Amino acid sequence: MGARTLRRERLVSAAIRLSVLIPAFNESESLPVLHRELVQVLEKLGQPWEIVYVDDGSRDGTDRVIAGLAAGDRRVRGASLRRNFGKSAALATGFRLVRGEWVATMDADLQDDPGELPRMIEALEGGLDLVSGWKRNRQDPLSKTVPSRLFNAVTSIVAGVRLHDFNCGFKIYRREVTDALDVYGELHRFMPALAHWRGFRVGELPVHHRPRRFGRSKFGAARFVNGFLDLMAAAFISTSALKPLHVFGRIGLAFLGVGVLIGAWFVAQWLGGEPMRVRPIMLFGAGLVMVGLQFILMGLLGEMIAAMGARSEYPVRGRYNLDAP
Numbered sequence: 001m002g003a004r005t006l007r008r009e010r011l012v013s014a015a016i017r018l019s020v021l022i023p024a025f026n027e028s029e030s031l032p033v034l035h036r037e038l039v040q041v042l043e044k045l046g047q048p049w050e051i052v053y054v055d056d057g058s059r060d061g062t063d064r065v066i067a068g069l070a071a072g073d074r075r076v077r078g079a080s081l082r083r084n085f086g087k088s089a090a091l092a093t094g095f096r097l098v099r100g101e102w103v104a105t106m107d108a109d110l111q112d113d114p115g116e117l118p119r120m121i122e123a124l125e126g127g128l129d130l131v132s133g134w135k136r137n138r139q140d141p142l143s144k145t146v147p148s149r150l151f152n153a154v155t156s157i158v159a160g161v162r163l164h165d166f167n168c169g170f171k172i173y174r175r176e177v178t179d180a181l182d183v184y185g186e187l188h189r190f191m192p193a194l195a196h197w198r199g200f201r202v203g204e205l206p207v208h209h210r211p212r213r214f215g216r217s218k219f220g221a222a223r224f225v226n227g228f229l230d231l232m233a234a235a236f237i238s239t240s241a242l243k244p245l246h247v248f249g250r251i252g253l254a255f256l257g258v259g260v261l262i263g264a265w266f267v268a269q270w271l272g273g274e275p276m277r278v279r280p281i282m283l284f285g286a287g288l289v290m291v292g293l294q295f296i297l298m299g300l301l302g303e304m305i306a307a308m309g310a311r312s313e314y315p316v317r318g319r320y321n322l323d324a325p
Contacts, residue, residue: 017047018121019100023090024066024108025056029214031065031108035076038106038114045118051076053108054094057084087169088188095178103178107169113208120172120205129177129200132163132192133170135209155231159193163204166192170207174200186230193231244302248295256292259285 020038024031031053042049053066055078066078079093091105102124106112116133123131138148148167155166167189181194192202262285270276 015048016050016100018042018045018049018102018104019098020049020051020104020106020117021054021091021094021098022051022106022108023054023056023087023094024058024062025084025087025090026058026060026062027108027214028058028061028065030110031062031069033213034106034108034110034114035069039073041114041117045121049075050098050100052094052097053078054090054097055080056087056090057081086186088183088186091188092183095183098175098178101175102172103175104172105169110213111210112170113210116170116205116207117172120170120207123203123205124172124174127201128203129174130192130195130202131172132165132202132204133168133207134163134165134204135168136164136206138209155190155193158231159190159196161192161196161202163192163202165204166190168207185233190231244305245296245299248299248302252292252295252297252299254292255288255295259288259290259292261285263289 020042022031022034035051038051042051051069053069053076055063055066057080063080066080070076070078077097079097081089081093094105095103102121104117104120106114112133120131120133148165152164152166156162159166171191173195177195177198177200180198180200181191183191187194192204196202262281266276266279266282266285
C-alpha cells in the first residue's frame, strides 16, 4: 500500500509544471484578492500548476482563509505553522510541500504583481536556474529603500553575484535549486547568494512593484542589522564550512607569526649581550602566540566537526546515462 501511494504521489508530482509558494503572516485581507489575480494568470499559462500557502502562525484568521481556498480548489494546498517562526521557516516548509518542476515564490501583501510570472518563466527557460525579481520602482518609503540599497550593494560584493534586490520575495527557481538549499534563521534574504555559491546560474528581472493595500509591513529597522550578521554567517557557512582550518588557521598563523617575530627580536638582543628583561611588548608577543595557537586548534576542531557532517551530494547540472540499467 505504501509503495502504491508513493508511486501515485510521483505521478501527481510529475504532472505539475509550476508551483507557486506564498508564505503569509497576518494577511487575511490580501489573500483572497491575491488568489483571484494569481489564478487568472496561471490559467492563461496553459500548464499544470498548484498554489501552496504557508501560514506563519498568523493571528488574524489567515489559516481559515487558506483552508477555504483549499476547500474550493484541489490545486490549492496549504499548511499552518503552530506559531510565528519567520519567513525562512515558512519557505522551508513550503519547499518540502511543493511538487512542481519550477517553484515561484511571492509575498502575500499584494505588492508583487502575479502578471509578471510569464516573463519570469521565460527568463528561467532562457537558461537560468534562479530568477530573482528586482523592484526597480519600489513603492516603499525612503526609510526602507535607502538602507535596502546599501544592504544590497554590500551583499553583492560579498556574494560575488551582482543583483540589485536580493531580498525581493518574488523569485522563480528550478526545483533542484530549492532541493539543494537549506533555509533557516533569516537566510531567505540570501537565496540568490546561496544558490550562486552552490554553482547554480542566477539572474534578475525588473518586476512591477505595487503599493501596499492592506495592513502594514511586518519588518522593522532591526532586520538590516540582523541582515548583515546573517550575511556573514551565510558567507562563512557556504564558502568555508567544510574547510574551517583555512579560515581559523590563517588568523592563527598571522597572530603566531607576529608573536614569534617579537620573541625572536628579544632573543637576538639577548644573544647580543643585552640583558633579558620583561617588557610590555614581550608579554604582548607571548599573548599573540597563545591566541594564534588557540585559533589553529579551533580550526582543527572545526575540521573534525565538518568531516562528520560533510555533504556527500552536490548539485549536478547534467545527467548522462546515469539512470540506464
